[in-house]
Amino acid sequence: xxQTIIPLGPYHPLLEEPEHFKxxxxxxxxxxxxxxxxxxxxxxxxxxxxxxWDQVPYLVERICxxxxxxxxxxxxxxxxxxxxxxxxxxxxxxxxxxxxxxRLHSHLLxxxxxxxxxxxxxxxxxxxxxxxxxxxxxxxxTGNRNHYAMFKPGGVRRDFNKEQIDYALEHIVDVEKPTRMxxxxxxxxxxxxxxxxxxxxxxxxxxxxxxxxxxxxxGSGVPWDARHDEPLDGFKDLKWNVIVQKDGDVFxxxxxxxxxxxxxxxxxxxxxxxxxxxxxxxxxISEVPPGEGCGRYEAPRxxxxxxxxxxxxxxxxxxxxxxxxxxxxxxxxxxxxxxxIADVALITASIDPCYCxxxxxxxxxxxxxxxxxxxxxxxxxxxxKTRDIMKKLGKVPPLYNxxx
Amino acid sequence: xxxxxxxxxxxxxxxxxIDIVQPRVNRIYIRVEPKKAPExxxxxxxxxxxxxxxxxxxxxxxxxxxxxxxxxxxxNMIINVKTLIPYPKLEIESIGKKIPAFxxxxxxxxxxxxxxxxxxxxxxxxxxxxxxxxxxxxxRKSFKHSDVTDEDYDxxxxxx
Numbered sequence: 396x397x398q399t400i401i402p403l404g405p406y407h408p409l410l411e412e413p414e415h416f417k418x419x420x421x422x423x424x425x426x427x428x429x430x431x432x433x434x435x436x437x438x439x440x441x442x443x444x445x446x447x448w449d450q451v452p453y454l455v456e457r458i459c460x461x462x463x464x465x466x467x468x469x470x471x472x473x474x475x476x477x478x479x480x481x482x483x484x485x486x487x488x489x490x491x492x493x494x495x496x497x498r499l500h501s502h503l504l505x506x507x508x509x510x511x512x513x514x515x516x517x518x519x520x521x522x523x524x525x526x527x528x529x530x531x532x533x534x535x536x537t538g539n540r541n542h543y544a545m546f547k548p549g550g551v552r553r554d555f556n557k558e559q560i561d562y563a564l565e566h567i568v569d570v571e572k573p574t575r576m577x578x579x580x581x582x583x584x585x586x587x588x589x590x591x592x593x594x595x596x597x598x599x600x601x602x603x604x605x606x607x608x609x610x611x612x613x614g615s616g617v618p619w620d621a622r623h624d625e626p627l628d629g630f631k632d633l634k635w636n637v638i639v640q641k642d643g644d645v646f647x648x649x650x651x652x653x654x655x656x657x658x659x660x661x662x663x664x665x666x667x668x669x670x671x672x673x674x675x676x677x678x679x680i681s682e683v684p685p686g687e688g689c690g691r692y693e694a695p696r697x698x699x700x701x702x703x704x705x706x707x708x709x710x711x712x713x714x715x716x717x718x719x720x721x722x723x724x725x726x727x728x729x730x731x732x733x734x735x736i737a738d739v740a741l742i743t744a745s746i747d748p749c750y751c752x753x754x755x756x757x758x759x760x761x762x763x764x765x766x767x768x769x770x771x772x773x774x775x776x777x778x779x780k781t782r783d784i785m786k787k788l789g790k791v792p793p794l795y796n797x798x799x
Numbered sequence: 800x801x802x803x804x805x806x807x808x809x810x811x812x813x814x815x816x817i818d819i820v821q822p823r824v825n826r827i828y829i830r831v832e833p834k835k836a837p838e839x840x841x842x843x844x845x846x847x848x849x850x851x852x853x854x855x856x857x858x859x860x861x862x863x864x865x866x867x868x869x870x871x872x873x874x875n876m877i878i879n880v881k882t883l884i885p886y887p888k889l890e891i892e893s894i895g896k897k898i899p900a901f902x903x904x905x906x907x908x909x910x911x912x913x914x915x916x917x918x919x920x921x922x923x924x925x926x927x928x929x930x931x932x933x934x935x936x937x938x939r940k941s942f943k944h945s946d947v948t949d950e951d952y953d954x955x956x957x958x959x
Contacts, residue, residue: 432925432926433924433925433926433927433928436926436927438937440938441937441938476823476826479823603850604898604899604900605899605900606850606851606852606900618872619850619872624870624872624873624875625825625875625877626875686822687828689826689852689868689877689879691852691870691877698852700852700853700868702853702855702866702868704857712857713855713857715853715855717852717853717904721853721903721904722851722853722900724903725899725900725902725903728899729899
């Protein structure tokens with residue numbers, strides 16, 4: 396049969412990020428696939444060679460909007476590996492809390508997008524609504540919804556006070572219950588099973604050959620998790636499990652992410668309760684001696700790896716960054732062959748797209764006073780709009796319950 | 800347990816490596832000749848069940864140093880294999896022809912530092928634009944931003 400090339404991208408319709416897939420198809424079936432990246436190359440590694448050791452965390456934080464704590468975390472671990480310093484216990488646990496909050500909101504974001512991709516907009520709106528609570532906890536604890544700027548080599552920049560800890564402990568419960576409901580609803584749904592099971596299978600052998608990372612490898616039965624394999628001191632007292640699924644299809648990757656949410660919630664609770672009273676939150680690193688260090692940390696999408704080399708000056712001689720998607724993208728060559736075009740669009744999204752949405756709706760009134768619209772106000776606006784339309788159409792507007 | 804790993808590696812890799820050091824408990828640094836690098840890494844990947852974290856290319860002025868970062872997950876350690884390829888003949892045998900995980904990072908080192916990987920199945924550019932001038936390597940220490948001007952870009956090649 397004659398081969399045709401179908402382009403997906405350079406602006407991917409689902410991932411909403413610039414990457415280009417060339418699908419070689421025979422009829423409906425994809426026989427080969429070629430990935431082109433590089434539309435987003437910003438030269439961060441070169442830039443980093445001109446920043447001081449303390450400035451680099453702010454730079455690497457901006458590599459990814461969603462993994463904005465994993466990159467600084469891996470970088471800090473690399474510098475600590477080089478210097479050989481001990482991070483105080485309180486700082487370790489604060490790190491765990493911030494990193495797990497990030498994982499939680501990232502996984503819920505993916506679940507929502509995955510629902511949107513397969514036409515389940517209810518799943519999308521549910522997941523993103525519950526994610527909002529997590530972002531509010533992040534804002535309360537760190538001052539920001541994303542890009543927390545919490546980490547520095549040797550520790551963390553800001554401490555949590557009692558009020559913040561109480562707020563987080565109180566509201567994390569609000570996340571757990573709806574997430575449980577959402578997970579049960581997805582895992583019970585026969586249509587989602589039909590749509591996602593058995594497509595885009597990445598075999599265990601291929602996952603190892605391509606060194607796939609994160610939920611992509613754990614969905615294929617390879618239990619690689621940097622938090623478990625190279626445990627930080629903060630993780631040693633906490634109880635949690637590595638979630639592994641065997642099938643390697645899109646469904647398994649989704650299940651891994653959904654079940655990991657509960658591990659994260661449990662880790663956040665344990666870490667907040669175990670925070671020692673007072674004490675230092677950073678070890679003083681005044682000088683970085685010549686040498687080299689590796690740091691890795693499990694980001695929501697997989698292991699982030701940073702390598703730093705110092706020549707004794709105040710800037711890195713070389714700083715290498717490897718994001719998890721770099722290892723996960725080539726796996727499409729193994730998982731997309733033989734699938735239909737419609738499925739490939741979904742499989743390419745299954746390693747987790749990166750999409751940053753931190754905007755809030757605001758209207759400005761006549762006196763230039765800014766007003767923030769919350770859930771209730773938005774619902775009210777929506778109900779009023781529907782009533783107006785009904786009136787114009789000459790129909791009797793329904794009586795909605797305005798209280799929620 | 801970690802001491803055993805070190806002893807084991809020393810025995811298995813005898814004659815193939817220049818030296819092996821362990822500065823911290825879960826970090827091992829092995830130095831090898833460029834010619835022996837593929838053999839050592841394939842041994843670590845297949846027999847020693849390591850996964851590839853990544854590889855770092857670095858301009859050391861006398862040559863390009865490539866560090867392959869491999870992780871042995873069940874033993875909680877990163878094994879770094881270092882090899883220095885001296886100027887001016889920057890060539891090393893590709894590992895990507897046998898292990899697909901190495902293909903992309905070898906393409907990246909090729910365009911960023913100008914190392915040729917012999918036998919690589921697909922040596923196209925990965926990250927840099929197609930129109931970026933040939934023979935300029937942004938991650939070399941000698942590279943300056945003023946080295947590449949607008950006139951150097953070859954837009955015909957990129958099809959614009």
